[in-house]
Amino acid sequence: MPDVIMPRFGSNSGQPTTRRDGIAKVTGTATFAADNQPDRMLHAVYAPATIARGRVTALDTEAALAHPGVVAVYTPWNRPPLAGDPDAKPFMFAFRFEALQSDEVRYSNQPVAFVVAESLEAATEGARLLKPQYEAQPARVGLDGNEPFKPKGDAPFGLPRDFEHGDVAAGHAAADQALDATYETAENYHNAMESHCLVAEWKDGKLELDIPTQAVVLTRGAYAYYFGIAPGDITIRSPYLGGGFGSKAIANGPQILAIMAARELGRPVKLMFRRDQMFGPTGHRGATRQRIRIGIDGDARMTVLDHESLATTSSFDDFIEPAAYASQGLYNAGALRSAFEAVRVDTGTPGPVRAPGEASGSAALESAMDEMAEKAGIDPLDFRLRNYAETEPGTGKPYSSKALRECYAEGAKRFGWEGRPLEPRRMQDADGKLVGWGMGTALFGAPMFAAEARATLLPDGTGLIETAAADMGQGAWTALAQIGAYALGLPLDRVEFRSGHSDLPDGGVAGGSGHTATAGGALHAAGGDAVAKLAGIASADPDSPLFGTGNTGVVARDGWLVAEEDDSRRDSFADIIARNGGAAVVGTGKAARPPEDAARHAMYSHGAVFAEVKVDPELFQVRVTRMVGAFAAGRIINPRLAESQLMGGMIWGISFALHEEALFDKRTGRIVNGDFAGYHIPVNADVTGLEVLTVHEDDPYVNPIGVKGVGEIGISGSVGAIANAIWHATGTRVRRFPIRIEDLLAGA
Amino acid sequence: MNLFDYIRPASLDEALSAWEPGAAWLGGGTNLVDLMKTGAMAPGKVIDVTRLPGLDGIESLPDGSTRIGALVRNSTLAHDPDFAADFPMVAEAILSGASGQLRNAATVGGNLVQRTRCAYFQDPWSPCNRRDPGTGCAAIGGETHNHAVIGWSDRCIATNPSDFAVPLAALDAVVEVAGPSGQREIAMAAFHHLPGDTPETETALAPGELIVAIRLPAGARAFRANSRYLKVRERTSFAFALASCAASLRIEDGTIAEARFALGAVAAKPWRVAEAEAMLTAQPPGAALFSQAAERALQDAAPSGENAWKIDLARRTATRALALAAAGTPARMPALPASTFGEPAHA
Secondary structure (H helix, E strand, C coil): CCCCCCCCCCCCCCCCCCCCCHHHHHCCCCCEHHHCCCCCCEEEEEEECCCCCEEEEECCHHHHHHCCCEEEEECCCCCCCCCCCCCCCCCCCCCCCCCCCCCEECCCCCEEEEEEECCHHHHHHHHHHCCCEEEECCCCCCCCCCCEECCCCCCCCCCCCCEEECCHHHHHHCCCEEEEEEEEECCEECCCCCCCEEEEEEECCEEEEECCCCCCCCCHHHHHHHHCCCHHHEEEECCECCCCCCCCCCCCHHHHHHHHHHHHHCCCEEEECCHHHHCCCCCEECCEEEEEEEEECCCCCEEEEEEEEEEEEECCCCCCCCHHHHHCCCECCCCEEEEEEEEEECCCCCCCCCCCCHHHHHHHHHHHHHHHHHHHCCCHHHHHHHCECCECCCCCCEECCCCHHHHHHHHHHHHCCCCCCCCCCCEECCCCCEEEEEEEEEEEECCCCCEEEEEEECCCCCEEEECECCCCCCCHHHHHHHHHHHHHCCCHHHEEEECCECCCCECCCCCCCCHHHHHHHHHHHHHHHHHHHHHHHHHCCCCCCCCCCCCCCEEEECCEEEECCCCCCEEEHHHHHHHCCCCCEEEEEEECCCHHHHHHCECEEEEEEEEEEEECCCCCCEEEEEEEEEEECECCCCHHHHHHHHHHHHHHHHHHHHCCCCCECCCCCCECCCCCCCCCCCCHHHCCCEEEEECCCCCCCCCCCCECCCCCCCCCCHHHHHHHHHHHHHCCCCCECCCCHHHHHHCC | CCCCEEECCCCHHHHHHHCCCCEEEECCCCCHHHHHHHCCCCCCEEEECCCCCCCCCEEECCCCCEEEECCCEHHHHHCCHHHHHHCHHHHHHHHCCCCHHHHHHCEHHHHHCCCCCCHHHHCCCCCECCCCCCCCECCCCCCCCCCCCCCCECCECCCCCCCCHHHHHHCCCEEEEEECCEEEEEEHHHHECCCCCCCCCCECCCCCCEEEEEEECHHHHHHCCCEEEEEECCCCCCCCCCEEEEEEEEEECCEEEEEEEEEECCCCCCEECHHHHHHHCCCCCCHHHHHHHHHHHCCCCCCCCCCHHHHHHHHHHHHHHHHHHHHCCCCCCCCCCCCCCCCCCCC
């Protein structure tokens, strides 16, 4: 990489720019995937299973087909063949799904038939008229619904491996004081505001898809496999996403059926999940039961941190919420152990849900840390500082950067942590509400994936930057455009950013909190390449004031190349191009983390979350009245958007701690609260006094642009902080999430 | 949803004569339309009554009572300054329900005939005696988080979800209805039915009858100085009650001259017990007294599933609501109506 582009961000990058698409979104002119309405489009609705386990024995297809407007009904008995097997797992991110390959019902709400009609209403009624008959078997739900097993740990995704460092038995034996506590977390279902949807159209054997996806180019491979065509024959348009959170990189059965129906019927087909259908085939966070044992010596230093996790997975595939991973990489325990078990239940296969593992694991770990601090009789923050890891526990690797100490200090100061009484039930407000303060540490990895980008300097002196990235609503396209514009030495308003289309260079996967680092890294490299090429042209141009400077002695700034040594030697992009044939200058770039970098350093974002709750002393209704989160996540490209994402994560923490839970009827295995009236998430009145601080962090190792990620870490730490604050207010330890009024009543 | 006929009659007579078995009245649609989407209700004919003339007023009658037209929107009623001053706990109850958007759409008449939020009732694939008589009750032995703890039967354990109905019951409101055989009045106490052996008969409305107005008697105004509605819920706003209580006292010279209180979310109707109210009469207000009265009101309570905690919560809620009422109606509607968190805790 030419060193014209230094990883020093000044001009537009680092600025709190508002979303470039903000006005379009608030005025309703932004077109989402399902807004596309090609001519002759049909509507599809899938009929969900209303039992959790068994077989479909009959479907009244005659009644459905007789309903006016119904065009086709697909069932397990007439479904046309697919090229790929829905029960195969031929590639990464492939999960088994139900596309009517058999009459088997594996969980409630899986598709048992697929109805296509001229209108959404007709398709919906057609699906209702099918009145499926079943041969049902007893459903297995809950953590005790089936025999636990040990995951094999031989696949990269969703199969966590046990981890052990140091002498765990000796660590237990050496403890002066010990905690042994078990925590449970509930099933949480993906519920992005925009439910899963697509519009599929076949043209001359090629597939066009309007679909929100977190991996615009990569997901072509999945559709290519199931339909026996080349990825190059698939065009994906993924405009704005109304949230993804890990659920929109993975193919599901109804979507495959919609594409199939479009092929069979020779007409475009649109499918959009109803809210109740989100409680089935689109992934969820499995429930967990976590046993945490901590031992400490006389100075409250951890001799052992031993974290066992049992998680639910489906009866037919594996995604095991890797909760016990949360105990790796954070505290400096003498010995560390993470161990995993799973139990098969009759639900859809769980999947990655914002902070998979970290959210549920941190909820338990940070609660346990609080309980241990209580036993030791020391302040919970002091306890964490005594066990601060200067190098990564277990591996001994240095951190690429770790400003956690500063997060603790700045967060505590802003919150006013000092003077917090150690004992619970010591604080009340003027209204008599119990007041409690709690805290938790936040931790999330800083991964990078692979991405490519193109940056073009146009003859008129403006820029075009391109990469097929995904904006899930958090403003990724704004932050990425800031990086690309900076790399080109242009102000943001003179750069066009094209994204979200599979014809563009692969922007990688928007997941793992690594999208800005990855797609941004590629844009950064591409911009640098374009500028270096332009500098080469200028340097070889006798008419340029920069003649002879070489391509390393100039910087790009505001549409000009400027000699680094002499500001008066400058040439505008447009002039250089005009004098040299008038052709646009195209740069390309890639980003990926070299394996040796990953081997050398441990890379994480860190944070500290402080929460205040108020609890009614008799009615036990809880309100989170204040939260302060201080996070260190490398370079912050856009403070406004980063803080907004961190805030969103903390609100998810409130949701996890107090609200979200899919309630299963244990007899039928069906979810009884599969809508937003019953499946609670916080409302505005639940979110008050939320504050985010970002702590400065220079990270020369994590990647050339020094970016970590902010997408998921906000949840981590927040859940435990709230639970700990509830204990501090009431004196009741609730070891099950979400914490409910009846749990606190029971402790009264 | 199923295909259905939609008509929008221009007069009450036209509406009443359009009714036939299997037809449904459409008011704000905030409950009916949801149930039609899930398939729990599939009326063959939907009669939109929202354009009927003369049913959208709030008026004071010569006898001192207040008459609310059935088509008055929930928000209109709650924000009417005179009404809110006279019947503060009714306004507070309305404002504690649903969201601003829903309250703008929902009618007061429709509020009283909204259906239970029992998940099994709303799911057409579950047996439900209330929805499909004789099929059984899937809620019994199931997930009973929001189910009844009093007045339930072995046929049905659903609760009435209305906030509005609770203070109306406490204040002895009267429901005016029109039907094929003319107009009549139904006392709130008799309006909602307990399930017994016929859970499908939810109200005293005869087939084809339509609510035209709700009347609050003149005497109800006497409680205006000491009236509160308290609603315990799982989040700060936009959630149905786990337990609620409308409490009103008439206090003269430091003594309770008259007391009314009704509990919500514990039964298929607002729960009022005359003996519990009588215990409060002629006594000075006090925490122990309120607790005893609440205890008495729930004397016959029994869990209908894994919900024994709701009995305890309801008792605590009634005790607190009575204490709040004794402390006096707030000068202004709290920012979070009916919440234990009276004012928002903005930093």
